[in-house]
Amino acid sequence: MAAPYRTVALLIGGSVIFFAAFFVAPMTVVALASISSKDGALTLAQYARILLDQYHWDVLWVTFRLGALTTIAGVLIGYPLAWYLVRVVRWSAWRRVCIILLIVPLFTSNIVRSFGWMVLLGRNGLVNEALVASGLVGRPIRFLGTELGILIGLVYILLPFIVLSVGNGLAKIDETLEQASADLGARPSATFWNVTFPLSLPGLMAGAVMVFMLAISAYVTPALLSGGRITVFSMLIFQQYSSVFDFNYGGALSITLLVLSLALVAVASRIGEARGG
Amino acid sequence: MTSPLLEIDALTKAFGGQSVLTDISLTVAQGEFVALLGPSGCGKTTLLRCIAGFLIPESGHVRIAGTDVTALAPYRRPLNTVFQNYALFPHLNVTDNVAYGPRRQGASRTEAAARAQDALTLVGLADFGARFPRELSGGQQQRVALARAIVNKPMLLLLDEPLSALDLKLRKRVQLELKQLQEKLGIAFVFVTHDQEEAMTMADRIVVMNGGRIEQIGRGQDIYRAPRSRFVADFIGDANMLPCVRAADGRVTMAVGSALIPLGGAPAGSDLTAVLRPEDIMLMRERPAGGAAAFPVAIEKVIHVGSDAIVVMRCGDVALTCRVRSEALDDGIAVGAQAFAAFDPASLHIVAG
Numbered sequence: 001m002a003a004p005y006r007t008v009a010l011l012i013g014g015s016v017i018f019f020a021a022f023f024v025a026p027m028t029v030v031a032l033a034s035i036s037s038k039d040g041a042l043t044l045a046q047y048a049r050i051l052l053d054q055y056h057w058d059v060l061w062v063t064f065r066l067g068a069l070t071t072i073a074g075v076l077i078g079y080p081l082a083w084y085l086v087r088v089v090r091w092s093a094w095r096r097v098c099i100i101l102l103i104v105p106l107f108t109s110n111i112v113r114s115f116g117w118m119v120l121l122g123r124n125g126l127v128n129e130a131l132v133a134s135g136l137v138g139r140p141i142r143f144l145g146t147e148l149g150i151l152i153g154l155v156y157i158l159l160p161f162i163v164l165s166v167g168n169g170l171a172k173i174d175e176t177l178e179q180a181s182a183d184l185g186a187r188p189s190a191t192f193w194n195v196t197f198p199l200s201l202p203g204l205m206a207g208a209v210m211v212f213m214l215a216i217s218a219y220v221t222p223a224l225l226s227g228g229r230i231t232v233f234s235m236l237i238f239q240q241y242s243s244v245f246d247f248n249y250g251g252a253l254s255i256t257l258l259v260l261s262l263a264l265v266a267v268a269s270r271i272g273e274a275r276g277g
Numbered sequence: 278m279t280s281p282l283l284e285i286d287a288l289t290k291a292f293g294g295q296s297v298l299t300d301i302s303l304t305v306a307q308g309e310f311v312a313l314l315g316p317s318g319c320g321k322t323t324l325l326r327c328i329a330g331f332l333i334p335e336s337g338h339v340r341i342a343g344t345d346v347t348a349l350a351p352y353r354r355p356l357n358t359v360f361q362n363y364a365l366f367p368h369l370n371v372t373d374n375v376a377y378g379p380r381r382q383g384a385s386r387t388e389a390a391a392r393a394q395d396a397l398t399l400v401g402l403a404d405f406g407a408r409f410p411r412e413l414s415g416g417q418q419q420r421v422a423l424a425r426a427i428v429n430k431p432m433l434l435l436l437d438e439p440l441s442a443l444d445l446k447l448r449k450r451v452q453l454e455l456k457q458l459q460e461k462l463g464i465a466f467v468f469v470t471h472d473q474e475e476a477m478t479m480a481d482r483i484v485v486m487n488g489g490r491i492e493q494i495g496r497g498q499d500i501y502r503a504p505r506s507r508f509v510a511d512f513i514g515d516a517n518m519l520p521c522v523r524a525a526d527g528r529v530t531m532a533v534g535s536a537l538i539p540l541g542g543a544p545a546g547s548d549l550t551a552v553l554r555p556e557d558i559m560l561m562r563e564r565p566a567g568g569a570a571a572f573p574v575a576i577e578k579v580i581h582v583g584s585d586a587i588v589v590m591r592c593g594d595v596a597l598t599c600r601v602r603s604e605a606l607d608d609g610i611a612v613g614a615q616a617f618a619a620f621d622p623a624s625l626h627i628v629a630g
Contacts, residue, residue, distance in 0.1 A: 174362075174364065176362060176364040177364050177366060177367075179329075179331055179351065179358075179360070179364065180358070180360060180364035180365075180366070181366075181377070182330075182331075182350070182351040182352045183329060183351050183352070183356075183357055183358045184352075184357065184377050184378035184381055184425070184429065185352050185378055185381040185382055185429070186352055186377075186381045187352055187381075188352075190381055191352075194377070198368045199368060
């Protein structure tokens with residue numbers, strides 16, 4: 001009895017120590033800093049400074065709007081892509097190639113990929129040249145320094161998370177359920193909306209939550225593609241920590257973003273649970 | 278005569294060049310209960326899936342009530358299926374599962390729910406509408422799957438080994454209930470099973486399949502009494518397979534041990550086997566006088582199964598089993614004893630192979 005107990009304690013202990021050292025400790029430091037003043041006294045002044053200032057609410061609104069739009073665009077593009085990979089591709093070698101194409105960009109730094117988009121989306125970039133050449137637009141569209149530019153960058157970078165999550169969910173659906181639906185007289189579209197889609201919701205929600213969290217906390221992509229014209233919340237935090245060195249104010253900003261995003265995710269997953277059964 | 282409800286005509290199906298069904302022809306009448314019986318891999322489920330529309334055959338036709346449905350999508354076919362794993366929708370409760378078909382046919386929400394309730398009452402699950410499939414036992418899930426199919430009032434119901442997940446006792450009960458329900462509703466059932474007893478209990482006619490072909494179609498008793506091939510004789514019920522030889526003069530003799538028994542009415546061909554059912558053998562201590570045929574055997578094992586005894590014995594290099602009532606077993610019939618296995622030559626059935 002004693003030996004397995006010790007093994008279990010050892011195994012759990014390792015992860016507990018790791019978790020405590022690299023997650024709980026830094027979070028505690030940040031949280032404590034956020035409720036302290038410069039001289040170490042407890043105060044909620046930092047939070048008052050954030051929440052009573054319209055500017056912060058404006059930045060939060062931009063941040064969450066970008067997060068929501070990234071998630072929606074990611075789902076609209078990612079779901080069909082996942083469907084294609086799981087349901088349409090019959091040749092497993094081609095499916096593997098597609099998945100590698102999807103994952104390989106994740107091995108490259110965010111910075112490199114965001115710079116790539118800066119080049120592509122620039123005034124004389126490939127995208128504008130193609131649009132002008134095809135006659136779709138009269139003159140180059142300004143992408144850099146607009147929310148659209150940031151959105152394009154974020155969707156591109158976060159798309160694999162949706163595709164993999166939805167794809168995994170779709171692959172797990174028992175195909176006899178769809179056959180049963182067809183057998184009961186449901187057209188393919190009715191089968192999709194009544195059986196396949198509801199059963200893929202858990203995977204979709206997991207992917208969407210992940211993408212939303214990553215999008216609202218993203219720093220590099222918005223920073224590079226904003227051209228200094230748009231500010232998202234993570235950029236405020238970065239400024240406080242790296243330029244102003246106000247760890248108390250920066251900590252309060254971090255905790256604000258964390259609490260608000262967790263609250264949103266909690267609401268979203270409650271909705272997902274209710275719909276997903 | 279009206280056209281049969283289901284008509285399968287020279288159907289073939291192959292997977293990756295491997296032939297799975299070869300030249301299948303079969304008709305099912307209105308309200309008939311037909312069992313597709315065979316060992317696993319014999320193609321019975323593939324045939325069912327061709328009828329349901331989940332597979333499109335390479336050649337041949339499937340007609341339902343005179344209409345060719347061979348290439349029709351499953352959702353356009355006037356039939357329903359009870360799947361082997363039931364395939365209940367896990368995200369819908371029992372009522373919504375059963376109401377799924379009526380809803381797709383355009384019934385209103387209340388009407389579909391009322392019809393679902395009727396169907397659930399029919400299968401004895403009237404109070405289970407609000408439950409989810411994962412909250413039901415295997416037997417209850419099986420009933421929901423049945424209710425979900427019959428609520429659509431199909432002309433034809435396909436059942437893919439629907440009882441294989443149930444334990445023996447429950448299976449026996451459900452077999453009888455299913456048969457009663459089928460007679461009450463007058464729906465034609467095509468029932469896939471690998472269990473010959475199940476097929477015998479329920480089906481009006483049995484289609485014995487092997488290796489993608491139909492071996493024999495007929496009533497259970499007829500197939501049992503007059504199997505057309507060695508495979509059918511072996512698969513349906515227990516059988517003693519006794520080798521026969523055809524003499525130069527064309528007469529067939531059964532060669533068991535040193536006993537040579539002349540036989541009549543054998544099919545053509547030189548390789549023949551006589552099928553002798555275990556219950557047709559009588560065990561005697563003395564060689565019977567008169568017309569009955571008999572050969573000497575050594576008793577190897579006596580197994581008591583309920584009120585019956587199964588006696589395993591040997592005559593030369595041929596092993597035989599017989600089944601008798603326990604109380605009919607003579608005291609002298611014990612392991613190691615010598616006895617005579619007697620039978621009426623008329624109970625023999627001779628097949629090729």
